[in-house]
Amino acid sequence: MKNKILSAIISIVLMISLVGCQQNNTIIKPYVETKMVTENSQLDLVTFTFESPDSWTTVAADKDSLICRSPSSNESEEYKNYISQDYLVISNYTTNDILPVSDEYKQGYEDLFKGTYDGIEKIISDSIEYINISKYLDSLPDGETGSKYSFLDLLNILSDPDSFPDYEIPDSLRNKTWASDFKYTEYQGKDGKIITVEYSYLVDDITHKAINCYRDDNYSVCGAFDDSNEISSGDVALWVANTLEVSEHYKIDDGAVLIEGKDY
Secondary structure: OHHHHHHHHHHHHHHHHHHOOEEEEOOOOOOOOEEEEEEEOHHHOEEEEEEEEOOOEEEEEEOOEEEEEOOOOOHHHHHHHOOEOOEEEEEEOOEEOOEEOOHHHHHHHHHHOOOOOHHHHHHHHHHHHHHHHHHHHHHOOOOHHHHHOOHHHHHHHHHOHHHOOOOOOOHHHOOOOOEEEEEEEEEEOOOOEEEEEEEEEEEOOEEEEEEEEEEOOOEEEEEEEOOOOOOOHHHHHHHHHHHOEEEEOEEEEOOEEEEOOOOO
């Protein structure tokens, strides 16, 4: 009888532990023809090699990231939205154009791999808020952006509206839950652990679905879903993350960027 009770308790504990992040999943190749791609970031600081959908193309986004885009991608929107069903973003999530992210964000990524998710959910929500603010500022008439609002103005207003009584907050930015319905899954990838975060996000008051695939080597592959597309970036994000190989050709020394073969 004691053994049965003990077994029941162990089973319950295991079930609870798996609720937060599903584990032991198999990474399955999507039903799409692929090709091996090797592409460098800007200034050739990072080399990325991975399997890409056969008809997709790649372009350097900045010094440590790439965009891998489908033929239907709107190139003029890529660098404004940075999230789309038509392209993947492959990047170092601990940096922003090789500069380190904040300590708060760094802790959020570390906590993700420890099974704590508040930090990563804030990071994702902040990124979607950034997209919405950028789109709002782009919608203002020429010359009005600087005089009426700045990006920092809107961030401050939204975080503490009572301190800015003279500012009119656009309805499109008011009291929004930018990201929700988070789902976490852990995979043992080819070269290490991968945690996927699927979520819903809001842009222009329209709800979309996305997936961020975080590898344990500080690189991520992010895409979004659209059922009207034959193949969306979200459908191939995990496969790309699993096949991705990264070689960095730089290091940071006391705030200075040192380039391999030139500075060391």
